[in-house]
Amino acid sequence: MLHLVAFLLHCLPLAMGHYDICKSWVTTDDGPSWEFYACQPKAMRMKDYVTVRVDPPGVTCGDPPERFCTHENPYLCSDECDASTPDLAHPPKLMFDKEDEGLATYWQSVTWSRYPEPLLANITLSWNKSIELTDDIVVTFEYGRPTIMMLEKSLDNGRTWHPYQYYADDCMEAFGMPARRVRDLSTTSANRIICTEEYSRWAGSKKEKNVRLEVRDRFAIFAGQDLRNMDNLYTRLESAKGLKDFFTMTDLRMRLLRPALGGTYVQRENLYKYFYAVSNIEVTGRCKCNLHANLCSFKEGSLQCECEHNTTGQDCGKCKKNFRTRSWRAGSYLPLPNGSPNACAAAGSAFGNCECYGHSNRCSYIDFLNVVTCVSCKHNTRGQHCQHCRLGFYRNGSAELDDENVCIECNCNQIGSLHDRCNETGYCECREGASGPKCDDCLPNYYWRQGCFPNVCDEELLICQNGGTCYQNQRCICPAGYKGVLCEQSKCDSDNKACNSASSTYLSLTLFLISALILQLRRLLDF
Secondary structure, eight states, X not given: OHHHHHHHHHTHHHHOOTTOOOEEEEEETTEEEEEEOOBOOOOEEGGGXXXXXXXSTTOBTTSSOEEEOOSSSTTOOOEEEOTTSGGGOOOGGGGSSOOOTTOOOOEEBOOSTXXXXXXXXXEEEEEEEEEEEOSOEEEEESSOOOSEEEEEEESSTTSSOEEEEEEESSHHHHHSOOBOOXXXXXXXXXXXXXXXXXXXXXXXXXXXXXXXXXHHHHHHHHHTTTXXXXXXXXXXXXXXXXXXXXXEEEEEEXXXXXXXXXXXXXXXXXXXGOOOEEEEEEOEEEEOOTTBOSOEEEETTEEEEOOOTTEESTTSOEEOTTOOSSOOXXXXXXXXXXXXXXXXXXXXXXXXGOOOTTSOSOEEEETTTTEEEEOSOOTTEESTTSOXXXXXXXXXXXXXXXXXTXXXXXXXXXXXXXXXXXXXXXXXXXXXXXXXXXXXXXXTTEEESSSEEEOOSSTTOOOOOTTOEEETTTEEEOOTTEESTTSOEESSOTTSHHHHHHHHHHHHHHHHHHHHHHHHHHHHHHO
């Protein structure tokens, strides 16, 4: 019975009946009509709709096959990771599969065999859709939790990233931040980015496996420890600046910075026991539909709000055509208990109904075109309705059309980019060799020197090694002692006999040629 009560309390914020109906058919003195309410979809397991990417390339174990050991048996390295054998492979998809009871399947990284070079791995989850968290994010690690890691999130499908939470066994040493606990935050700091030491200290890989982003504890700051006062939480989500966005994301990135050490320092004599292994990632949330939909469907590979209130778009983020008599607005949780739908209304044809999304307060009628257009668009917007961004700016995917920050400056690197304009995702057009969203980085085999210049020899972008020089951009000329297409091979055998022999032969030949040259000069002088 106690287990059932605990389960119901855990699910309370997910099962609340608030805002689950968008409209109802009512009869008034003026006749029957729709009555609208603020509404939102039910919470669900978001990992069922996610795509995952692990980088850098080659960080997943198994190619080539590799043996590893555990902290419990650090010198019994009998386990193997082999990408070519299904039973021994550990691909990223195993972070989200359904596991048989008692058998954990997991993604695994390569071992830390290249120490002291850092063992770094990024796991990126993408939904191609704004989602709102309703419960803790829980990451389950096999064979020990990382001693240093961090979570980042994106609100614009991975174009920009923001810190979400830091994790370390020593926060001050790792990130220069004091350790904090979410449960100690106040109503004015509920969306503060913190570093926690609760999930990074060694407790034995068999005991503690989970790392959390404590969403429920942040809810509890407003709704109480048992989360019964959800109305207070909904009120704060409307009034506290940045609080609603804190629980919103399109992408989540987990940056693994140092693996579990087993409670000791790095033991260089056995680096095969240091690696990352993730068996499960739980993300519970709902589609963000701006309180304009109570259903969200998975269509054509992505989540889509089933919009009500005459709205449209993936997040119900704009009014339907012919329903733009005023600026689009998100629904509101207030006033309680049903909130405000802020439904879009049918547009009239009067001059005063011209829509400028709040970026202009003046309109002009162009007689010969028979159109009304906004005048002097502000906030870096342009267009008949101030609905486009000026050149040199791009649309902020996390902002609505009537937001003052709807247009973001491209900030293209003046040297690396062709011009100061970017595409609709904020990516600049780069010169040859340059890369990155702002063209401020170089492609592999290019180097930065007031621009990106090739450091290559042939058309396959291969670099001459060991002091070799490139000849006519076609082949490498190797120095003495090296050979191969890239001068990557030493002419010497491992025991240096060939080197010594070659050196002796080369020296003898050189002395012989010098002696012959001197003898020839003497004969010419005598002549």
